Amino acid sequence: MIVLLVAINGGFSHSKSDTSSNQHHYTIADHLGAPPELEKHSNSTKATTPTADKSSIIHTGQLDEPNSPQFGHLARLSGQKKPLTPQQRKQLDGLLVLNNSSQQADQNHIQQQDPLPDLNQAQPDSHSLNQQLQATKIQGSVASRIIDPNLFITKGAFLDCILETAISSDVAGMTRCQLSRDIYSTNGKVLLLEKGSHIVGEYQTGLEQGQARIFVLWDRIETPTGVILDLASPGTDSLGRSGHSGYVDGHxxxxxxxxxxxxxxxxxxxxxxxxxxxxxxxxxxxxxxxxxxxxxxxxxxxxxxIKPTLYKNQGEHINVFVARDLDFRSVYELKLSH
Structure with missing residues (x-):
């Protein structure tokens, strides 16, 4: 019974397929005929897809972006080891020409924006009329007044002094002198430095060839009444010339x-x-x-x-040029006398 059913079903299916295969529907394609076959391209043709020719690339004036397909394709062509075809060489030549022209355009643009200074260009004359009409500006000085001229010895005064110690320039050392006269205030009314006051100074070694004077810096003065004052002034001769002269031994x-x-x-x-x-x-x-x-x-x-040596004996007369204002207000005061 089962075999009979299978046979019946198989025979029925076969007959159905035969019936469907015998049926045909006519369309417009049956009247147009079969479509034409497309030409098959080889792999080499795909690898060397033609791009714009050399002349078209040069006249554009623009360089393709590095990430563009054309730029990457040309980069691959330039890096491969196989010999290039004529079409590939044309593409590479066009890229090189375009790159050189772009660099030249950039250089011209930079030169136009930032031109180098011409060193041969004439500089303005410092003796021109414009320069001569500009006056020299000097800072002004503000006048001031001595608070009490009775208790001041101002800068520029002379102190007469007698050396108490000899001087030899072979070795640096200290020296001392004694005032030979009284020194009064700026207005000449008050005695401020008594005769016999002592001045202490110092000198350096190293007298050079051709020199006949030694520089002495007189540092401090002490009066017989016990007043001490920083002097810090240079020594001079009787005419005010800086330094002290003496006998020079040239050795x-x-x-x-x-x-x-x-x-x-x-x-x-x-x-x-x-x-x-x-x-x-x-x-x-x-x-x-x-x-x-x-x-x-x-x-x-x-x-x-060997350097020369200057000798100056004790008892010789020298001068000290006061290089600063001496203020005695802290030690002296004035009183009315009857």
Missing amino acids: FGQRFGSAMLLSLIGDVGTYYANKSKGNTNKIQFGDTIGGTKDLASIALQDSIH
């Missing part, structure tokens, strides 16, 4: 004496060397003469730099 004998003695010994050696040439028994003095000349040169180099 000529020390500087040149040893060199002259060695040179004399060398000359004596040369004389006896020449004299011995006439004798049959010759004695050679060449090494001795050469050594003597070398010793003379060394002695001269060591002694030529």
Whole structure:
């Protein structure tokens, strides 16, 4: 029974497919015919897709973006190891020409924006009329008044002094002098520095060749009444010239004496060397003469730099130029006298 049913179903299905295959519906495509077959392209043709020719790329004046397909395609062509086809070389040439033209345009644009200064251009004349008409501006000075001229010794006063100690410039040291006269206030009415006041100063070493004066800085003054005042003023001569003059020892004998003695010994050696040439028994003095000349040169180099020494004796008269205003209001006061 089951076999009979299967046979019936199979026969029924087969008959149905035969019936459907025999049926046909006519359309417009049956009248137009079969469609034409498209031409198949090879892989090499796809890899070398033609782009715009060289002339079109040059005249655009714009360079493709690095991320564009055309730029990436040309970059791959330039980096491959296989020989390029003529079409690929044209594409690369067009890209290079476009790149050079773009760089040149950028350089011209930069030069137009920021031109370099012309060094050969004439500079303005400092002696022109415009420069000469500009006056020199000097800062003005404001006048002031001495509070009490009875208790001031103003800048520029002279102090007469007698040296109590001698001065030698070989070594730096201290010195002292004594006022030889009374010093009054600016208006000349009040005695401020009594005769016999002591002034202490200091001097430095190092007198150079050709100098005949030594600089002394007088630092502090002390009066017989016990008043002490910082002075810090330079010493001068009686005419106001800075520095103190004295006897200058140039040390000529020390500087040149040893060199002259060695040179004399060398000359004596040369004389006896020449004299011995006439004798049959010759004695050679060449090494001795050469050594003597070398010793003379060394002695001269060591002694030529000896500096001169200035001597100024005690008891000599000097002057001190007051370099600042001296105020005595803190130690003196004025009272009416009957």
